Amino acid sequence: MNLNLKNIFFLFFLSAFSNLSVLAQNVNDTINANGFNIFHYPNGVVSSKGTMRNGKPDGYWENYYENGILKSEGNRKNFQLDSLWRFYNKTGKLTLEINYKAGKKNGYRITYNPASITKENFVNDVKQGYSYVMDTSGKVIMEIPFVNGLENGLARQFDKNGNIIQLITYKKGYVVSRERINGYDADNKAHGKWKWFYDDGTLKEEGTFSHGLKNGYFKQYDNKGNLLSVVKYVNGEKEQKVEELSKLDIKTDYWPNGKPKIIAGYKNGVPEGVRREYNKNGNIEKSYIFHNGKIIAEGIFTESGKHEGLWKEYYDDHSLKSEGNYKNDKKTDLWKYYYSNGQLQEIGTYKNGKPEGKWLWYYPSGKLLRKMSYYQGKRDGNIIEYNENGKVVLQGEYIEDKREGKWTYQTGDAKQETYYSNDLKNGWDKIYSNDGTLLYDGKYIDDNPNGIHKWYWPNGKLKKE
Numbered sequence: 001m002n003l004n005l006k007n008i009f010f011l012f013f014l015s016a017f018s019n020l021s022v023l024a025q026n027v028n029d030t031i032n033a034n035g036f037n038i039f040h041y042p043n044g045v046v047s048s049k050g051t052m053r054n055g056k057p058d059g060y061w062e063n064y065y066e067n068g069i070l071k072s073e074g075n076r077k078n079f080q081l082d083s084l085w086r087f088y089n090k091t092g093k094l095t096l097e098i099n100y101k102a103g104k105k106n107g108y109r110i111t112y113n114p115a116s117i118t119k120e121n122f123v124n125d126v127k128q129g130y131s132y133v134m135d136t137s138g139k140v141i142m143e144i145p146f147v148n149g150l151e152n153g154l155a156r157q158f159d160k161n162g163n164i165i166q167l168i169t170y171k172k173g174y175v176v177s178r179e180r181i182n183g184y185d186a187d188n189k190a191h192g193k194w195k196w197f198y199d200d201g202t203l204k205e206e207g208t209f210s211h212g213l214k215n216g217y218f219k220q221y222d223n224k225g226n227l228l229s230v231v232k233y234v235n236g237e238k239e240q241k242v243e244e245l246s247k248l249d250i251k252t253d254y255w256p257n258g259k260p261k262i263i264a265g266y267k268n269g270v271p272e273g274v275r276r277e278y279n280k281n282g283n284i285e286k287s288y289i290f291h292n293g294k295i296i297a298e299g300i301f302t303e304s305g306k307h308e309g310l311w312k313e314y315y316d317d318h319s320l321k322s323e324g325n326y327k328n329d330k331k332t333d334l335w336k337y338y339y340s341n342g343q344l345q346e347i348g349t350y351k352n353g354k355p356e357g358k359w360l361w362y363y364p365s366g367k368l369l370r371k372m373s374y375y376q377g378k379r380d381g382n383i384i385e386y387n388e389n390g391k392v393v394l395q396g397e398y399i400e401d402k403r404e405g406k407w408t409y410q411t412g413d414a415k416q417e418t419y420y421s422n423d424l425k426n427g428w429d430k431i432y433s434n435d436g437t438l439l440y441d442g443k444y445i446d447d448n449p450n451g452i453h454k455w456y457w458p459n460g461k462l463k464k465e
Contacts, residue, residue, distance in 0.1 A: 031055070041066050053079075065090050074100075115448035116141065135160070135448070145170070164197065180401075185211050186370070186385060186394055198223045210235070234313065235321065239291060248273050255280050265290070274301055294318070299326065315340050324350070339364050348374070363388050375400075396420075414439065433458060 029039050033055040041047045045068050050061030056079050063071040069092045074085030080103030087096040099107030105122035117138070120131040126149045133142040139162065145153035150173035157166035165183060169176040185191040189212030196205040202225060207218030213236035220228045232239045248265035255261045259282045265273035271290035279285050287301035295318065299311030306329035313321040319342060324335030330353030337345045343366050348359030354377030361370040367388050373381035378401035385394035396407030402423035409416040413434050419427035425444035433439055437460055442453030454465040 077102075115445070115450060121146075144168075164195070167195075186383065187211070207233075212236075234296075239296070276301065276303075305329075329353075351376075353377075372398075 029037075031037060032052060034053055036049070036051050038049040039047045043066065045066055046064050047066075048061060048063045050057060051059035053059070058076045058079050060073070060075050062073045065071050067090060069090055070088050072085060072087045074081065075083050077083075081100035082102070083100060085098045085100060086094060087098075089095050093112075095112050097108070097110040098105060099109070099122075101107075104125040106124060107122065109120045109122060111118040111120075115136065117134040117136065118131070119134065120127055121129040123129075127146040128148070129146060131144045131146060132140050133144075134140050139160070140158055142155065142157050144151055144155040147153070151170035152172055153170060155168040155170060156164050157168070159165045159182075163182050165181060167179045167181060169178075179193070181193045181195050183190075183192045190209035191211055193208055194206065195203060198204050200223070202223050203221055204223075205218065205220045207214060208216040214233035215235060216233065218231050218233060220230075222228055248267055250263065250265055252260055252264075253262040255278075257280060259280065260276075260278050262275065262277050264271060264275035267273075270293040272292070273290060275288040275290060276284050277286040277288075284300055284302065287299055288295050289297040289301070294316060295314060296316075297311060297313045300308040302308055307326035308328070310323070310325055312323045315321050317340070319340055320338050321340075322335065322337045324331060325333045331350035332352070334347070334349050336347050339345050341364060343364055344362050345364075346359060346361045348355055349357050355374035356376070358371065358373050360368065361372075363369050365388060367390065368386055370383065370385045372379060372383040375381070379398035380400060382397050383394065384392060387393050391410070392408075393410040394408070396403060397405050403420035404422070405420065407418045407420060409418070415432045415434065417428070417430045417432070418425060419429070421427075424447040426446060427443060429440075429442055429444055430438065431440040437458060438456055439458070440453070440455050443450045452465050455463040457463050
């Protein structure tokens, strides 16, 4: 992006000020070395006008295209560019604004592109502070901090609703880390890491969603960064099974040899939290997690708080919710998840705690809903989704968790074809009716509309563009 902006600025600079080096090419023009001047193209159209002092441009100047449209306008002070300069294309549309002081860029340089606006701050020709990329309505899409001309610090990317969707950390112009947050799955359900912030950018709350359901720890902070609360969720249900999140009464039973037989937590006399059962040698043989007196999970839960071996999780009625293995507190091998009616909900494998290989999802009726693959925890490969009648409603490909190539969506009585590159719309986006009639087409570059977009009536005639 920086290279393109530099090129744009360079071209504008040449085109805007080149007239001044050929001001007197029109033989009918004369130069007033100390006063107001008007210069013309050979065809008689005004090329530029402004004040000269000691034979050099000074004060306010305007430059024009050969078609008479204003090309640029701005002021000079002591022969140097000063204050706001504006640049226009041949149709008269504003394309660039630059603030100067003593011949150097000071303040914002604003570039108006067909699908976006870029706003960059300069101090003595060097980028400093935040630069912004906005849509044409002025909503911020990206904000990037600069120090001495280089990206440095935390950059934030926003969706069209103003939600932060990516955090990028820079150090001296290089990307140190990227974190995608506040995302959605193919069903438009919250998925992955989510974060909320105070108005000053301080972290307010964070947690993880799995296909629309809260999963894991949700933490809240005050505006000074102090932790206020921690709540754990499993498949959307609040849990209290982690010992450090509950103040429990711990009761211990012993074997005749003095070693613990059972160590269990209670809350108001009701089993709560972890219950460990030991053999006479002091080894854990079974572990249970209780909530409100009901077993919600069982497996081996080590003294250090790690899951090991086969684990099962249950609904409140003790029907099986999930089953699979842990190794060193990370999910591994085959895992199965069930609806409360006992029907398989999803099935797939884990490797080092991350989804790996082919995964399948099912409707409560048992019919196939989705099939998709993972590689090292990231969606990778083809994805296909079906409705309950077995018809394909979504098809596409992920590469390292990002949409790539052609994607098709079937929604009601219409079919959409969209092309992606690096998870952004790039190329054609088309919508057809079920009989194949084109209803809409348009192109995108990096999720931004590009060129003319057209909508059609069901009879194929143009509706608007």
